[in-house]
Amino acid sequence: MTKTPRSVARTAPHLGVRALNRATLERQLLLRPSRMPVPGAVEHLLGLQAQNVKPPYYALAARLDGFTPEALSGPMAAREAVRIVTLRSTIHTHTADDCLALRPLTQPAMERELANFGKGLAGVDLDRLAELARGLVEAEPRTMKQLREELAREWPDADPLSLSVAARCRLPLVQVTPRGLWGRSGQVRLTTAEHWLGRSAGPAATLESLVPRYLAAFGPACVRDMQTWAGLTRLREVFERLRPRLVTFQDDRGVELFDLPDAPRPDPDTPAPPRFLPEFDNLLLSHADRTRVVPPEHRGRHWQGNIAHCTFLVDGFLAGLWRLEKDALVIEPFARLGGARRDEVLAEGERMLRVMHPEAAYDIRFGTVRR
Structure with a gap:
């Protein structure tokens, strides 16, 4: 049977x-610092959630030995890594290879998102829209506002926001640099992944792979x-x-x-040092049942509406929030930390600051993180 x-x-x-x-x-490279190179780590982690510019940098700082922000900015400037909407219809930083291979797999989710804008797209030929949008962004990277305005010339009766969402859902649009570079600023400007990377998508990844x-x-x-x-x-x-x-x-x-048969499954008593994670870290978003990282009593405490807070782990589990303010790293534990745990958290906070802000001087204090 x-x-x-x-x-x-x-x-x-x-x-x-x-x-x-x-x-x-x-597997998340959080038990001990990894010597994995940045592109290899981004590939191993299947991308880094990146609604904001800084989280991918902090995510790697928590995981990699010897990391510097330039180690991610460099590959992004060289077009070896990109920011693109993929998993869960959210922005991720991916290697160039994964951008091209994974984006087609997420198309069903993009189509579901697009269906929510159906009323605003009445009478719009979506294939024609994709063709027109591709020509526009490949001629010159465009902001979403510019793209909406251009598409509205073709479909003046359609909802402008729906037109730009349709372009993003139908095309693999990447955010071009300097957006996403450490210490730089820039509007979100978009072009196709193929145009930005200078090569065609090639075969898509399979779900089996x-x-x-x-x-x-x-x-x-x-x-x-x-x-x-x-x-x-x-x-x-x-x-x-x-x-x-x-x-x-x-x-x-x-x-x-x-x-996987040969995947690591450490002893449950293996020490897990404190780790400071950015908002939207995939560790906290990638399971239906998150109790493996989020204790039931802390469920929802790192979210407020649609805003996610930076978090830290103690003994491998969500234990509180942190925020970098003008002159201080503020740490808010959810429960009292014993003396040894408190010292470990302080030491990890100091390490994070040395990695991410070596030229700055910050106090570290326990308190309430501003919401």
């Missing part, structure tokens, strides 16, 4: 919350976890096709988790 996924889960080895925590931190990469960076994980991370649906069939190449576990709720 063939075992169903549910029966497999009931007989699979158990992984508790701490075991999942340590496995995920190891993406599942092992997701597990290598975020596993062990269930199907819903990957769907949450990618913003995609109906991935169960992909996991089932890959089942012979994977191993399975079950979590505290009996949910079946998939993993």
